[in-house]
Amino acid sequence: MSQNTDGLCQRTRDLFAGPFPGHAIWMDTDEVVPIIESAGGRGDFTVSDEPVELWLDWAVGNYERRLARHEALGDDAVPYPMLSTGTQLFAAAFGCPVHTFEDSPPCALPLVHTAPEADELAIPSLEEPPLSRVFELGRLVRERVGPDIPIGVPDIQSALDIAALIWRKEDLFLAMITDPDAVERLAAKCQKLLIAFFERFHQELGEINYCHCPYAWAPPELGVWLSEDEAGSISTSMFDRFCMPWLVDLSERFGGLFMHCCANADHQYASFARIPHLYGLNRVFQEPGPGPAIDAFSGHTVLMQAWTPLDDAVAMLEMARPNTRFLFNMPAQPLDDARRTLDALRDACAQHEATFQEQPE
Numbered sequence: 001m002s003q004n005t006d007g008l009c010q011r012t013r014d015l016f017a018g019p020f021p022g023h024a025i026w027m028d029t030d031e032v033v034p035i036i037e038s039a040g041g042r043g044d045f046t047v048s049d050e051p052v053e054l055w056l057d058w059a060v061g062n063y064e065r066r067l068a069r070h071e072a073l074g075d076d077a078v079p080y081p082m083l084s085t086g087t088q089l090f091a092a093a094f095g096c097p098v099h100t101f102e103d104s105p106p107c108a109l110p111l112v113h114t115a116p117e118a119d120e121l122a123i124p125s126l127e128e129p130p131l132s133r134v135f136e137l138g139r140l141v142r143e144r145v146g147p148d149i150p151i152g153v154p155d156i157q158s159a160l161d162i163a164a165l166i167w168r169k170e171d172l173f174l175a176m177i178t179d180p181d182a183v184e185r186l187a188a189k190c191q192k193l194l195i196a197f198f199e200r201f202h203q204e205l206g207e208i209n210y211c212h213c214p215y216a217w218a219p220p221e222l223g224v225w226l227s228e229d230e231a232g233s234i235s236t237s238m239f240d241r242f243c244m245p246w247l248v249d250l251s252e253r254f255g256g257l258f259m260h261c262c263a264n265a266d267h268q269y270a271s272f273a274r275i276p277h278l279y280g281l282n283r284v285f286q287e288p289g290p291g292p293a294i295d296a297f298s299g300h301t302v303l304m305q306a307w308t309p310l311d312d313a314v315a316m317l318e319m320a321r322p323n324t325r326f327l328f329n330m331p332a333q334p335l336d337d338a339r340r341t342l343d344a345l346r347d348a349c350a351q352h353e354a355t356f357q358e359q360p361e
Contacts, residue, residue, distance in 0.1 A: 008078050009219065015325055016218050016279040016302055017256070023317075023326040023349040024076040027342055028215050029069035030332040032062050035084050035105055044106050045137060046085050046130035046154070047098055052137040059083060059137065060144050066215075072335060073342055078150070078217040080209050081141050083134055085154035087227075090193060091165035093124035093131050110168035115175060115182035118167055123189050126200050138205045150209040150217065153201060156226045159190040159246040164230050166190075176238060183242060191246045198224050198254065213260040214282050214306030214329040222279055223256025231271075232263020239271050251276050258282075258304075269296040280304045280327065290316050298324040307331050310341050314348045322356035 014021045036043050038058040045055040063081035070077045086105030088098050096108040112118045126132065134154050141151055157165075163186045164172055175183050202208055202220060209217050211225045218225075228247065231239055251257040256277035261268075262284035272278060273296055282304040283293055293303060298321040305313060306329040313328050320326070326349075330341055 005078060008076055009217070011076060012078060012217055012327075013219055013222070015327060016222055020323075020325060022353055023328065025342060025345055025349070026077040026215055026327065026329045027069060027073050027075045027338050028330065028332040029065050029338075030334055031065045031069075032332065033058055035086070036101075036103065043100060044086050044088075046089055046092070046133050047100060047106050049129070052133050053140060055137055056140045056144065059141050063145065063149070069335070069338070073339060075342055077215075080150040080152050080217060081145060082152040082212075082215075083138055083141070083154050084152075084212070085134070087155050087157060088165070089130055089134075089154050090124075090157065090162045090190065090197075093128075093193065094121055094162075094166050094189075095124075096166055108165045111166050113168050113171045115179045118163075118182055118186045121166070121186070121189060123193050123196075126196060131197065135200065135204050138201070142205055148207055150207045151205050152209045153212050153225075156194070156210070156212045156224070158226050158228045158230070158243065159187040159194060160230050160243050161227060162190040162194075163187045173233070176234070176242060180241065187242060187246060191249065194226075194250070195253065210254075211258065214304060216280070216282075216304055216306075216327055216329055218258065218279065221255050223258060223277060224250055224254045225258040225260070225280075226250070227260045227262075229261060229263045229265075231261060231268045232265035236267060236271055239268055244271060244275070247275050251278070266292050269293065273297065273301070282306055282329075291319055294319055294321060294324055301325075302327055304329065310344055313345055317348050317352040320352055320356075 011021045012024060015024050039054040042048055042050060045052055059081050063079060067079040070079050088106050088108035091108035092098050096111040098106050099109055100106045138151055167186060208220055210220055211217060213227060231243060247257060256279045257275055258280040260282040264286045269292060278301050280302045281297060297303060302325045304327040328345060333341060
């Protein structure tokens with residue numbers, strides 16, 4: 001990495017787990033090629049059986065486009081290649097059929113409907129498709145970009161989120177009441193697969209980034225990243241039983257945790273806050289907006305705000321507490337518009353930082 005990149009890595013590391021360096025701003029580029037258009041329109045590389053080499057230029061090209069945008073703007077980003085996939089990856093590894101679309105990423109279709117069917121499932125092998133294709137493409141990307149550039153993971157979902165794709169959801173929710181032990185057994189299999197995948201990914205590819213959503217970075221020693229979206233569909237007591245043990249286990253095993261949650265899950269904030277070393281939380285806010293998250297997580301968890309219009313980001317800064325920390329992952333814009341957005345948001349961040357002197361945490 002360049003000296004400048006090393007400095008940005010340390011700045012982001014401090015944002016999550018060190019002395020406050022100021023809010024971070026990551027500007028994405030409007031030139032990224034989405035997965036549905038990758039490899040000449042072939043779509044998700046883990047669904048296809050064509051050679052993964054066909055996706056190498058897509059993965060490296062998106063990295064180079066993000067790197068060029070960062071160099072043009074001088075924002076806080078640490079660009080990296082992303083091995084992006086749809087949400088179906090781990091459920092498909094268990095055997096779920098996959099439905100493909102013309103204009104959006106693929107999705108998994110349910111595989112089981114009952115507890116006995118779920119109990120029959122074996123933990124998938126990392127040596128077989130679709131998971132083996134992730135490592136295969138990762139190795140090719142590593143050869144292309146060299147040893148020092150972090151490589152990002154595919155879509156990562158929590159143990160319960162994967163289970164909710166495998167087990168038809170309406171049947172799964174009933175089983176949480178009628179046969180909760182069976183739900184826990186399936187989630188345990190999903191958890192074991194996740195752990196094996198995280199460890200293998202690090203072992204195979206060296207310098208990595210566990211983040212899949214949003215476009216962000218943190219060093220692997222600060223923990224793994226995942227989506228926890230079923231939290232919005234269940235009660236706090238169900239979250240404590242079916243989600244919390246797996247999240248705590250991952251955080252303790254890997255040194256911390258970062259979460260994406262786009263569900264209607266404000267009622268879970270107290271539970272989220274009990275996860276040890278929850279360094280970052282990316283929320284897609286519904287009503288009543290960002291206020292409850294700012295109140296719940298200021299002082300111990302960075303709010304990673306993605307796809308947020310400039311006016312909304314400035315409003316969040318005006319709502320922030322003295323010890324609130326933000327990582328703003330701004331929506332993709334043409335270069336000149338992105339430059340104006342970055343300048344305006346930096347001014348707003350500077351005003352917030354000048355107004356408050358961060359209190360001890």
